[in-house]
Amino acid sequence: MPSLKQIRNRIRSVKSTQQITRVMQMVSASKLARAQNLLFQALPYARELEALMGRIVAGLPSGPEAPPVPNPFLQARSEMRRGCLVVFTSDRGLCGAYNNNVIGLAERHLAGDRSRWTLACVGKKGRAYFAKRGWSIGYEMIDTQGRVQPQQVKDLSHYLASGFQSGQFEGVLFAATSFHSVSRFGPKLVRFLPIEPVAHEGKADDYLFEPGPREVLDRLVPEFLSAKLNTTLYEALASEHAARMMAMRNATDNASEMIQTLTLQMNKARQASITKEIAEIVGGAEAIKG
Amino acid sequence: MPAPYRLRIITREKVAYDGQVDSVMAPGSRGSLGIWAHHAALITALVPGRLWFREPGGNESSFRLQKGFLEVRQNVVTILTDELGKT
Numbered sequence: 001m002p003s004l005k006q007i008r009n010r011i012r013s014v015k016s017t018q019q020i021t022r023v024m025q026m027v028s029a030s031k032l033a034r035a036q037n038l039l040f041q042a043l044p045y046a047r048e049l050e051a052l053m054g055r056i057v058a059g060l061p062s063g064p065e066a067p068p069v070p071n072p073f074l075q076a077r078s079e080m081r082r083g084c085l086v087v088f089t090s091d092r093g094l095c096g097a098y099n100n101n102v103i104g105l106a107e108r109h110l111a112g113d114r115s116r117w118t119l120a121c122v123g124k125k126g127r128a129y130f131a132k133r134g135w136s137i138g139y140e141m142i143d144t145q146g147r148v149q150p151q152q153v154k155d156l157s158h159y160l161a162s163g164f165q166s167g168q169f170e171g172v173l174f175a176a177t178s179f180h181s182v183s184r185f186g187p188k189l190v191r192f193l194p195i196e197p198v199a200h201e202g203k204a205d206d207y208l209f210e211p212g213p214r215e216v217l218d219r220l221v222p223e224f225l226s227a228k229l230n231t232t233l234y235e236a237l238a239s240e241h242a243a244r245m246m247a248m249r250n251a252t253d254n255a256s257e258m259i260q261t262l263t264l265q266m267n268k269a270r271q272a273s274i275t276k277e278i279a280e281i282v283g284g285a286e287a288i289k290g
Numbered sequence: 291m292p293a294p295y296r297l298r299i300i301t302r303e304k305v306a307y308d309g310q311v312d313s314v315m316a317p318g319s320r321g322s323l324g325i326w327a328h329h330a331a332l333i334t335a336l337v338p339g340r341l342w343f344r345e346p347g348g349n350e351s352s353f354r355l356q357k358g359f360l361e362v363r364q365n366v367v368t369i370l371t372d373e374l375g376k377t
Contacts, residue, residue, distance in 0.1 A: 041303050048300050048370055052361055056333060205363055210320045210334035219335045220359060223372075227302075 004273065007266040011259055018255035024094070025248035031146065032182065032241035038148070039179065039234035046227040050198055053224055056217070058200035059207050070214040072165060073221050074195050080171040084118040084138065084163060085110060086156075086192070088176035088236040089126035091142060096250075098177065098243035099125040105187040106175040118169055120159070122236070138163075148233045157229050161222075164193045176232050177239040185239040192228065195221070293327035294346045299353075299369045306374050307351075314367055315342040316360050323360070325367060332362040340377060341369070352377050 002010075060069060069075055087106045089099045103126060110117050120139040121127040127140050139159045141152050160172050172193040179185045209216050292312040299307040314325045317339025336359060342352040358371030 044305050045300050045302050045370065048368065052333070052359065052368070052370070055361075055363070205331040207363075208330055208332045210318055210323075210332065215319070216333055216335050216359070219357075223359075223370075 002265075002269075004266060004269045007262055007269060011262045011266065014255050014258050014262065018252055018259070021248045021251040021255065025245055025252060028241045028245035028248060032238060032245055035234060035238040035241055036179075036182075039231065039238050042227070042231050042234055046231045049220070049224045049227050051200075053195065053220065054198035054200045055205060056207065056213070056220070057197040058204040060213065071217040071221055073161070073193060073225070074197070074217070076194055076196075077170050080169075082116055082118070082169045083171045083173060084120055084160065084169040086120040086122060086160070086172065086174050086176075087126040087130070088174065088232065089121070089123035089129075090236075090240045091124045091144060091146075093125065094247060095240055095244035096247035098240055099123075099129075101187040102126065102175055102177060103129050105189060109173070109175065109189060118163070120156070122156070122233070146237070148230060148237065153226070153229055153233065157226055160193065161225065174232055177236050179235040179238045179242070182242050182245075185235075185242055190232070192225070195224070295327045295365045295367065297343055297367045297369070299341075299371070299374065301370075301374055302372050310346055311343045311367075312346050313344050315340075316369065317341070317355060318360065325362060328365060329362045329367075331364075332360070334360050336360055336369070336371065341374075 057069065057074065061067065085106060087102060089102055093099070106126070110119075114135065118138040119130055119135050120141075121130065121137050122141045123144075124142050127137055127142060131137060139156065141156050144152065163169050164172060171191065174190045174192050176188060176190065177185055178188040294310040294312045297307060297309065297311040297314060298305065312327070316323045316325070317337050318334045319337050320334070322339070323334065336355055336357060338356050339354075340352055341355050342350065344350045354375035354377050355371055356373055356375075358369060361368045361370075
């Protein structure tokens with residue numbers, strides 16, 4: 001049985017840890033609100049671009065005789081011999097299973113095939129994980145300082161687009177986290193390149209293009225890709241903060257429970273020492289009486 | 291009296307406008323583009339210039355555009371642009 005003093009010290013230390021986790025929980029909550037806001041602001045634009053892309057592609061001539069889609073990023077490949085996988089993790093830890101989930105998904109997909117895959121890492125956690133296991137990291141985007149930095153996004157998007165165009169890889173996949181709500185988010189694998197247009201329902205529209213389909217696509221595709229990359233990053237950021245908030249809430253709750261148990265122990269120890277003292281006094285008095 | 295149709299303007303940050311208008315003028319890549327109701331399906335890349343539209347009540351608005359896209363489809367005009375500037 002630990003002494004009264006030892007228990008008191010432990011309670012004090014658990015309390016100060018709890019204070020820290022509680023503050024971290026609150027900080028994450030406010031960061032989450034901000035990230036969520038940014039995501040929901042960016043979504044209508046990205047969705048509309050996606051739908052527009054789907055409608056344009058549906059309206060292009062198709063079939064075996066048709067000319068190829070007038071944009072290299074839209075040309076479907078029959079197989080992907082060399083690919084690039086972008087792993088979206090966080091720079092910092094203490095966010096529960098957030099990073100593990102994404103890394104697990106990436107691992108399953110890579111299946112250890114180092115000759116086939118080029119790895120690109122967003123966030124220090126993913127880079128550290130794969131570097132430790134001997135993967136060479138083709139590109140990294142770290143130190144985002146908890147924000148989506150336009151210049152970094154541009155550089156990453158340039159890396160992916162130029163690698164795809166030069167044939168260094170024939171496809172780009174994202175292992176990221178999709179965010180639906182504070183309690184609903186999880187890892188997902190999405191294709192970035194070549195672009196898979198969303199299926200368009202109903203009859204295809206017969207569009208007039210000004211100046212022409214090729215020129216419109218030349219301008220639309222980069223915009224589409226950058227919007228897609230941006231929303232993926234916003235989703236990852238919001239999920240990270242949500243995961244951290246939940247992890248910290250659990251830690252705070254655990255600390256409360258621990259303080260309760262320790263307080264009980266402390267009271268028992270105190271009572272035991274009082275009982276012992278009384279017994280000694282009574283015993284002493286009995287002895288004097290003789 | 292020109293028939294009203296729906297105009298939507300969506301920027302990177304928000305849905306900036308969604309309502310009925312009776313005419314739109316936009317800086318298309320082949321010169322300024324005037325759109326009335328029941329325009330044929332069209333997609334164009336926009337160039338820097340002025341976007342102008344009039345609501346059925348006669349209310350007129352105009353914005354500065356840097357770049358973007360304009361789609362006309364089934365009597366709905368959608369403008370996607372990265373930024374809208376006040377004129």
